[in-house]
Amino acid sequence: MNENKATNRSQNIILENREKLNISGVEHVDSFNDNTIILLTVKGLMTVKGEDLNISKLNLEDGNIVIEGKINGILYTNKDTSSSKGSGLLGKMFK
Numbered sequence: 001m002n003e004n005k006a007t008n009r010s011q012n013i014i015l016e017n018r019e020k021l022n023i024s025g026v027e028h029v030d031s032f033n034d035n036t037i038i039l040l041t042v043k044g045l046m047t048v049k050g051e052d053l054n055i056s057k058l059n060l061e062d063g064n065i066v067i068e069g070k071i072n073g074i075l076y077t078n079k080d081t082s083s084s085k086g087s088g089l090l091g092k093m094f095k
Contacts, residue, residue, distance in 0.1 A: 009042045009063065013074070021048065021067040021074075026060065037067060045077040 011025030025042040032038070032055060037048040042063070053069035 011041055011043045015071060018071045019068060021071050023065050024063055026063045026065045028060070029058065039065065043076065047075045049073040
């Protein structure tokens with residue numbers, strides 16, 4: 001079978017004291033600011049909400065990211081419905 005490699009990759013999320021979030025399986029950072037970080041992951045679009053958020057480490061080759069700040073919530077959206085090309089933030093800006 002010839003399946004997409006990304007669908008076979010695993011994803012781990014480690015939240016330490018609501019202040020440090022380690023995520024694996026990250027493919028792309030869609031947008032970020034102090035309160036919201038939107039990531040494309042192997043398991044779908046992920047939105048991290050919080051306060052004073054900062055990306056302290058990012059390695060897209062390995063698919064790892066470390067986010068620091070006060071984490072208030074993590075939300076997944078299905079990859080099938082939300083990540084079609086041109087429908088992201090930049091796609092909407094350049095229509």
